[in-house]
Amino acid sequence: MKRFWCLFFMIWPVLALYVCWIAPSMGWWFPFTGPTGMKAASPLGERIDDLFYMILYITTATFVGTQIALGYVLFKGAAATDEGNTEKAWYSHGSHNLEVIWTIVPACVLLFIALYQMDVWAQYRVKDSFPSETKQGAIAEVTARQFEWRIRYPGLGPDGKPLPLMPEPQPTDLYTVNDLHAVVGKAVMIILETQDVQHSFFLPELRVKQDAVPGLDIPVWFKASKSGDYTLLCAELCGWGHYKMKARMVAETEDKYLEFLQNLTKSQNYDGVPETPAEGAPVASAAE
Amino acid sequence: MSTVDPAIVTTGGHGHADDHGHGHGHHGSFISTYVFSTDHKMIGKQFLITTLLMLMVGGALALGVRWQLAFRWEAMPIFGQLFPAQGGQIPPEFYTMLVTMHASVMIFLVIIPILAGAFGNFLIPLMIGADDMAFPILNMLSYWFMWPAIFCFGASFLSAGYGAAGGWTSYPLLSALPEAAPGSGTAQTWWLFGLTFVGFSSMMGSINYMTTIINMRAPGMTLFRMPLTIWAMFITAILQSFALPVLTAAGFMLVADRMLGTCFFIPSGIVVNDTDPTVGGGQPLLWQHLFWFYSHPAVYIMLLPAMGMVSDMLACMSRKPIFGYKPMVYSMAAIAGLGFIVWGHHMFTSGMNPALGMTFMVSTVMIALPSAVKVFNWIGTMWGGRLVFNTVMLNCIAFVSMFIVGGLSGIFMAAVPVDIYIHDTYFIVAHFHYVLFGATLFGCFAGIVFWFPKMYGRLMNEKLGKLHFFLTFIGFNGTFFPMHLLGVSGMPRRYADPYLHPYLEHLLPMNQFMTCCAILMGFSQFILLFNFFYSRQFGPKCGRNPWNANGLEWTAPSPPGHGNFESVPICHRGPYEYSDPKHSEDFWLQTDPPAKRGEGPATVAAH
Amino acid sequence: MRSKLVALVLCSGMLFVCGCGRTEPQFSYREGLSPRVQEYVRTTVDEKFGTPHKIRVWDKLPIQAHTALATVGEGSKDNSLVVDISGASRPIEPGTEVVWVGGTIMPRGSAPVTVEAFTKDKNLLSLVAAPPAAPKAGDKIVIGPGQTLTHGRLLYAEHCQHCHGVAGDGQGPTAPYLNVRPRDYRKGLFKFTSTKEGMKAHRSDLARVIEDGIPGTYMPSFKLLKPEESHAIIEYVLFLAMRGESEFQMNNLLASDYSDASVANRIKDGETQEKVIEEFVTRVKEGEIDEEVNQRNEKMIADWVSAQAEDAVIVPKEKRNASDEESIKRGRELYLSGNLNCVACHGESGLGDGVQTYSVTKNTDTGKDNVEPGLYDTWGNKLKPRNLRLGMYRGGRRPIDIYARIEAGIKGTPMPAFGAKLTEQQKWDIVNYVLELPHELRTPGTGVAPASPATKPAPVATTAH
Structure with missing residues (x-):
């Protein structure tokens, strides 16, 4: 029976490793339904994934090592009580050298892990290290509320380019709900706010997450590396409809993005009168 | 054959007769002996039985959560009876309540009191050779302050909204504005009062433990002759007495925000549920700082005593001295010390000063070090031992094995950039269940079997014990290991219906598998309860x-x-x-x- | 002791088993009628509309309950039909049932015929097996009978039910905690519509609310539902609204004679309980009540049908005039004028604090004074007139949305329709004023771009002004 238990304790780590091994092929790994598949959809996300894998390799090695040691110890300890084996257990209070080794070595590894991560963190969060593209200002104000994302874009100026985003709502502003658009391949910044309780802005495919804290306007930047629809959801418990905050982030080319803003302008100014002139003849008239 | 056969009454010379009714005798009435007892052993047992019952309550809530994740919006057994008109389909706020109250019950009414209250009370005087605690009445009060806490949590369930539903972390404003969610009304207030009472109870306990351990050791019991259990209890008590006042203060501030109209945590201009905008200049992040200043050390409060107990049991069942006694003590002290400067890692994504994120990352990563040292020492302890594979040992090995996973997965979260992604996903849920269930509860199961003879003079049934361990271990890993993968897949926590989001749809079968395992695990706890109460009456005397x-x-x-x-x-x-x-x-x-x-x-x- | 423990374990086991007893969702009913009459209402409504698990739709109801309706065309062979799809509400998937209307081709008890594949561009519907009799050109068929509604019910249960209730009565378990109560569909009334005064809602109005949510309330946006999903929900909501209104009408019809209160009064006046019931039973037998009920149902159906018609939607006769200072000024004058009296509710500054908010008002149903001062909607909920300075527009922020509010009012609320009182340009003036209000008091120098309309850049790509 004791050998059964030794085996029992050895089978589960093997099983665990096996499950982790097949996980990517079974779809139990990073989200894969986005435009980039299982790969992170932003350069920063890729770096985060790299760090994840680095830690994964280190911890897997540790896991395997300790479990093998545990298994060895168990089998040996089980054999020690076999019939006729009357020898006493090894009388040892420990080893100073071993203690020093297994303190210093993990300490170095851990410190390495910590220091190695700083760069990515700084780029993600420290405003001085934000990509220069974001210095032009935010593209939209994303306001989380129970239970949806309300987004305010600055309107288009007379030159057809988006106006700067003002802290206060402007008559020219454009609004959408649960539908954030951004230009692909360009670092864009949004201002994250909440109207009520705490929410969290989570783009799983881009590995971006930032809480929206009541009373704070938080800048968040991201850069989608491929155009397409990405998931946007809430990651901080915000009440009963927490799971309902389903939205999308659409990464698209600059032209498409402007077209989207133009369409938004059009539909937001829709006055219900059927248009008599032929469609598709946009008149950029300032003669109002 | 093993050297220790629990079925054989050992230690020759002691008959059964002199184990009972000696010298001092029990002269008190029923009430003073069994109810308002000042005897640390009785208080310990009271704590133990109370927490075991609460464990079942918390488990039932967890099964509700699991049911919803596997069979979303289908009639939920038992809990569904509350919603007959809906055909047993629970509303989402009920789900958030289940999540919140499962965590609250498990943390505040099970893990903390079972470790410090049950084992701490029972073991400290016995292990240091004292005749009782330093302050027996305070000790009694610490148990009886649990009941107002249980009452308050119970009242929270019965209040409108079915119970507090702001998560066990109760982040404002969800918890500060009564209109913010169904569970944020009276239910949240009751919850806060419950928390405060648990705090009182723990505080009384810690003062008592510290005093007892410092002053009442038997002759010759120097500090470094103390069993590691006592060291762990001592360090836990210190942690608790330093960290707890912060939480209690924060709790009162939140109550004041809710009831007296203060604005510690409420910024101005917030509109919730179409109410008038709030006035005030509070800061919700303050709560997070205060809460985690307690609750991160609390994680170690929920772990250290189990570590100590497992060290004792491992040494005994390996028939070997503990490997590296002093490093074990120092590493516990290091965990406690570092435990105070890592709280910020819960807030990496919350909008804290990013520079602080870096310092918290370093301290958090470094706290893995003493834990690693402890794991190596446990393996060293078993190395070359004559292992006894009884229920106690199996649970202890499970503790070590599970703690390795829980510890290693912690490194992922400590690294801020990775944490950006896995924060508030199921990876976190997997991590803390591996630590709190995989480690602490398996340690407690071992401890119950190990010290049961001392509590009741009888042995627990080995076969049932092993069966319980076997089923629990399988159920546990089947439930919680896949959570790592769910986390990597980006499944957020506290979602009543994650499959609403297309990128999570394919995880439903996995969740159903996990729920089956959870049900297996939940029901196998009845074996423990049965074994406990059965053996208490009919187990072989020892x-x-x-x-x-x-x-x-x-x-x-x-x-x-x-x-x-x-x-x-x-x-x-x-x-x-x-x-x-x-x-x-x-x-x-x-x-x-x-x-x-x-x-x-x-x-x-x-x- | 042993036996006690075993019993304890058994008992707890039993408890769990009992806990697994399933219940079914149920439609709720308005109460208040005397029990026998209540029973009659219940059975009649159930008979007509079924239960959540067994929905009944009659052909007359303007609901697209099926996946598609089609007519068999020329050139159809046994199991390959050329069809003319007339009302498709969702994609036709393999395995969908096909039913012949009329029943000569499919005798009772024959195995159902299912779709194997549908080629959209050729309008070719191939079936798994040929129907018992050869199909003829001109046969009417139903593809996926009731499927849209069934799908809608499931989606409704998942997304809507916990607030709006199983029967759409706005009394789900979450509802009591929500300020601005979830809509009770059973009056057949929806607030924010694009239809003319007094008309019911158009499908597109429900669609817009589902897509964009209602800002300032707990109705969230369900933007990312698939089109067929949101369609299925709309049809199911329409079904609930019609079912609910039918019941509501019946209650209204019977309340004057048979509500608990009137029965009590009649007994006081010398009649006996038995006699009242007897009278009711005779009336039912004579068919008098059924006839009246049917008439009311007909009207309700006609109302819904007419609201879906093209001419039901409000179309401004003139284009919106430019939002310049003059127009805004005129809008403000109209807003303040005694003729329209907007200020009575919305207040002089547009803060939603007019005198009506603290005056005693009359209940629209009973005509009695409300207990608490303030404004109420038809459902009896207290209302706050919109604070127009927040820039939050529940029914949408497009000029047409606000135009429709002014033209036709907000249905079920004290917001009246001003359509007849104003000229087109005046309506647009008010729209311009309302849209300007949130920005009116912006002072320059606060880091905010000046919002005066003169410097406002023209919207790009709006066609032909």
């Missing part, structure tokens, strides 16, 4: 020292009478002198005088 262990508690009768020891025990050596070649037996009681080599411990205990 002598003073059924496990051939060294600690002082094993020289007292089973169960010890009032005052514990017949005479003041004198401690001659450390608690881990197993298999000393200089000694004829493979254990050497701490009370054996060194001169009388080769004699059995029985004669010594009776001096």
Whole structure:
């Protein structure tokens, strides 16, 4: 029976490793339904994934090592009580050298892990290290509320380019709900706010997450590396409809993005009168 | 064959007769003996039974959560009866309540009181050779303050909105504005009061433990002859008494925000549920800082005593001295010390100063170090031992094995960039269940079996114990290991219906598998309960020292009478002198005088 | 002791088993009628509309309950039909049932015929097996009978039910905690519509609310539902509204004679309980009540049908005039004028604090004074007139949305329709004023771009002004 238990304790780590091994092929790994598949959809996300894998390799090695040691110890300890084996257990209070080794070595590894991560963190969060593209200002104000994302874009100026985003709502502003658009391949910044309780802005495919804290306007930047629809959801418990905050982030080319803003302008100014002139003849008239 | 066969009554010389009704006797009435008892053993048992019952409550709530994740919006058994018009389909706020109250019950009414309250109370005086706690009445109060807490949590369930539903972390404003969610009304207030009472209870306990351990050790019981359980309890008590006031203060501030109109946590201009905009200049992040300043150390409060107990049990069941006693003590102290400067890692994504994120990352990563040292030492302890594969040992090995996973997965979260992604996903849920269930609860299961003979003078059933362990272990890993993968897949926590989001749809079968495992695990706890209450009445009687262990508690009768020891025990050596070649037996009681080599411990205990 | 423990374990086991007893969702009913009459209402409504698990739709109801309706065309062979799809509400998937209307081709008890594949561009519907009799051109068929509604019910249960209730009565378990109560569909009334005064809602109005949510309330946006999903929900909501209104009408019809209160009064006046019931039973037998009920149902159906018609939607006769200072000024004058009296509710500054908010008002149903001062909607909920300075527009922020509010009012609320009182340009003036209000008091120098309309850049790509 004791050998059964030794085996029992050895089978589960093997099983665990096996499950982790097949996980990517079974779809139990990073989200894969986005435009980039299982790969992170932003350069920063890729770096985060790299760090994840680095830690994964280190911890897997540790896991395997300790479990093998545990298994060895168990089998040996089980054999020690076999019939006729009357020898006493090894009388040892420990080893100073071993203690020093297994303190210093993990300490170095851990410190390495910590220091190695700083760069990515700084780029993600420290405003001085934000990509220069974001210095032009935010593209939209994303306001989380129970239970949806309300987004305010600055309107288009007379030159057809988006106006700067003002802290206060402007008559020219454009609004959408649960539908954030951004230009692909360009670092864009949004201002994250909440109207009520705490929410969290989570783009799983881009590995971006930032809480929206009541009373704070938080800048968040991201850069989608491929155009397409990405998931946007809430990651901080915000009440009963927490799971309902389903939205999308659409990464698209600059032209498409402007077209989207133009369409938004059009539909937001829709006055219900059927248009008599032929469609598709946009008149950029300032003669109002 | 193993060296220790629990079925055989060992420690010759002690018949059953003298285990009961000696000297001091129980003179008190029923009330003073069994209800308002000041005897640390009775209080310990009261804590134990209360927490085991609460464990079942918390487990039932967890099964509700699991049911919804596997069979979303389908009629939920039992809980669904509350919603007959909906055909048993629960509303989402009920789900958030389940999540919140499962965590609250498990943390505040199970794990913290079972470790400090049940084992701390029962073991500290026995292991250090004292006749009771330093402040017996305070000790009694610490138990009876649990009941107002249980009452308040119960009232929270019965309030409008089915119970507090702001998560166990109760982040404002969800918890600060009564209109913010159905569970944020009176239910949240009751929850906060419950929390405060748990705080009182813990505070009284910690003061008592510290005083007792410092002042009431038996002659010869120097600090470094104390069993690691006592060290762990001591460090836990220190942690608790330093961290808890912060939480209590924060709790009062939140209550004031809710009831007195203060604005510690409420910024201005917030509109919730179409109310008028709030006035005030509060800061919700303040709560997070205060809460985690307690709750991160609390994670170690929920772990250290189990670590200590497992160290004792591992040494005994390996018939070997603990490997690296002093490093074990120092690493516990290091965990406690570092535990105070890592709280910020819960807030990496919350909008804290990013520079602080870096310092918190370094301290958090470094706290893995003492934990690693402990794991190596446990393996070292078993190395070359004569292992006894009984229920106690199996649970202890499970503790070590599960703690490795829980510890390693912690490194992922400590690294801020990775944490950006996995924060508030199921990876976190997997991590803390591996630590709190995989480690702490398996440690507690081991502890219950190990010290049960001392509590009731009887042994627990081995077969049932092993069956319980087997099913729990399988159910546990089946439930919680896949959560790592869910987390990597980006499944957020506290979602009543994650499959609403297309990128999570394919995870439904996995969740159904996990729910089946969880149900298996939940129901196998009935085996533990049955074994506990059955063995208490009908288990085989045992002598003073059924496990051939060294600690002082094993020289007292089973169960010890009032005052514990017949005479003041004198401690001659450390608690881990197993298999000393200089000694004829493979254990050497701490009370054996060194001169009388080769004699059995029985004669010594009776001096 | 042993036996006690075993009993304890058994008992707890039993408890769990009992806990697994399933219940079914149920439609709720308005109460208040005397029990026998209540029973009659219940059975009649159930008979007509079924239960959540067994929905009944009659052909007359303007609901697209099926996946598609089609007519068999020329050139159809046994199991390959050329069809003319007339009302498709969702994609036709393999395995969908096909039913012949009329029943000569499919005799009772024959195995159902299912779709194997549908080629959209050729309008070719191939079936798994040929129907018992050869199909003829001109046969009417139903593809996926009731499927849209069934799908809608499931989606409704998942997304909507916990607030709006199983029967759409706005009394789900979450509802009591929500300020601005979830809509009770059973009056057949929806607030924010694009239809003319007094008309019911158009499908597109429900669609817009589902897509964009209602800002300032707990109705969230369900933007990312698939089109067929949101369609299925709309049809199911329409079903609930019609079912609910039918019941509501019946209650209204019977309340004057048979509500608990009137029965009590009649007994006081010398009649006996038995006699009242007897009278009711005779009336039912004579068919008098059924006839009246049917008439009311007909009207309700006609109302819904007419609201879906093209001419039901409000179309401004003139284009919106430019939002310049003049127009805004005129809008403000109109807003303040005694003729329209907007200020009575919305207040002089547009803060939603007019005198009506603290005056005693009359209940629209009973005509009695409300207990608490303030404004109420038809459902009896207290209302706050919109604070127009927040820039939050529940029914949408497009000029047409606000135009429709002014033209036709907000249905079920004290917001009246001003359509007849104003000229087109005046309506647009008010729209311009309302849209300007949130920005009116912006002072320059606060880091905010000046919002005066003169410097406002023209919207790009709006066609032909």
